[in-house]
Amino acid sequence: MIKDSLADLAIFGGTPAFAEPVHVGQLNLPPWNEFEQAFNGIFDRRYFTNHGPLVQELDRRLAGYLGVRHVVCVTNATVALMVACKALDLDGEVIVPSFTFPATVQALFWAGLTPVFCDVDPATHNISAELAAPLVGARAAAILGVHAWGRAGDTAALQDLCARRGIHLFYDAAHGVGCTHDGRSLAAFGELAVFSFHATKILGSGEGGCLATDNDDLAQRIRTVRNFHVSESVARVPLRINGKMTEAQAAMGLLGLDHLPRWIQRNRELYERYRTWDSCRSLGGFVDYARGGQSNCQFCVFDIDSARFAMSRDQLQRLLRSENILARRYFFPGVHRLAPYCTLDPEAGARLRSTEALCGRLLQLPLGTGVTADCVDRITGVLDLCLRHGADIARRLPQEQA
Ligand SMILES: Cc1ncc(COP(=O)(O)O)c(C=O)c1O
Structure with missing residues (x-):
């Protein structure tokens, strides 16, 4: 039904636009029969984890897909980031955006590092060399960039900054399977990049993630950190963990890779449909993926101009939710507002102007x-x-919803 009067809105008593909730992160699943066949294989082999044949195959296929020499699959992207910190043997401060998912910063904290929050460029939603440079102090060990929405920022300038200051550069590319920048996959930037295969990502394995790198020594250290087992010690690393991916996860990831081009194509079509919605032209509202490379179009990020809507982003969200359209504030809030960082750096918000603005609008x-x-x-x-x-x-x- 087309809604054309205020009384049609569910928040004012109308029938919701959708009978069932429509979620932001729609799950991309391979057909059940393919999954069942893969699982039968796992049960027949009685090989469930410890770098089994499916995990090894997924490592290999992802390396080919991402165009790098090494991919190491792990439990999830949060663990991948923790593994990265120890494989790079970082100590001290890491410059990181606050405009990210909390896991990016939590991983640094678990690795015993001090996050130093950097504001983002409003044009790319990513940190830039210009914003990061003043934060590189004597204790800085690395910059951890985030390719928000799978869109890269100014990778060359960040690379140059890190080389000049003698610090590491690595990326959280959790959103970025299937995205490119300057003709290369997002695995090509920094010393390593981390991808997520969480169920809500374009390529899902339930939980899952990987580290991708072209550096042979670093790959060896990553493999060592990922496995707690001392007898399989192959490289000198400061700390190890159990980050092994299971065969069940790998089976799902492998099937997903077969279907990925179709899922990306579908996302592109839907994203284009949003983008070419008549009113969108006047709002200029959707985060644009046209610049720099190809996108998996996994996220439809709407930048709310509250002056044009005459209501705030949060009011609009509540209204959409009442229609069973489960639009989501993401990223929200900036990580600097979460415990324990809000106590450790209570003034951070004053420095993070674009982060605060984006967290309030998207x-x-x-x-x-x-x-x-x-x-x-x-x-x-x-x-x-x-x-x-x-x-x-x-x-x-109602007043409390204003
Ligand atoms: C930017 C970013 N980094 C890291 C993660 C954590 O990924 P995982 O759930 O695989 O640990 C996410 C999850 O959504 C994310 O969006």
Whole structure:
């Protein structure tokens, strides 16, 4: 049903636009029969973990897909980042954006490092050399960049800064499977890059992640850190952990790789449908993936101009939720506002102007295999109604929702 009056909105008593919740992170799953066949193989071999044949195959196939010499699959991307810190033998401070998922910073903290929050460039949503340079002090060991939405920032300038200052550069590319920058996959930037295969990512293995690098020695150290087993000690590393991926995860990842081009294509079509929605042109609202490389279009990031909507991002989110459109604030809040960082660096917000602004404006809209073109049209239909009647809606919303 097309909604065209305020009374049609669910928040004012109308029927929700969707009978069932429509989520932001739609799961990309291989067909059950493929999964069952792969699992039968695991049970037949009775080989469930400890670098089994499927994990080794996934390491190999991902290395080919990402265009690097080494991929090491692990439990999840958070553990991958912890492994990275120890494989690089970091000590001291690491410059990192606050505009990221908490895991990026939590991994540093678990590795005994001190995060130094850097603001992001509002054009790329990533840190830049210009913003990071003043934060590189005597205790700086590395810069950990994040390719937010799988979009790279100014990688060459960051590389140059790190080389000049003699510090490491590595990347959290959790969002970036299937994305490129300057014709190369995101694994090509920094000494290593970490990818996530969490169920909500474009390539999912339930939980899962990997480290990708072209450096043979570093790959050996990564493999050593990933495995707690002393008898398999192959490189000198400061600390080890159990970060092994299971065969079940690898089976899902391998099947996902076969379906990945189709999932990316579907995301692109849906993203284009949002982007070419008539009102979008006047709002200039969607984060653009056209610059620098190809995108997996995993995220439909809507930058809310609250002046045009006459309501805040948070009001719009509540309104969409009442329609069963589970739009999500992401990233929110900036990591500097979370414990323990908010106590350790309570003034950080004053330095992180763009981070604060983006955390207050961005909204993720549903995308992925569970979303159809018709879903997108119904979602943009609700947004159109909000655009036309924003001031009236804001006035009628209960006070606590203002
Ligand atoms: C930027 C970023 N880094 C790290 C992670 C953590 O990934 P995982 O869930 O695989 O540990 C996420 C998860 O969403 C993320 O968005």
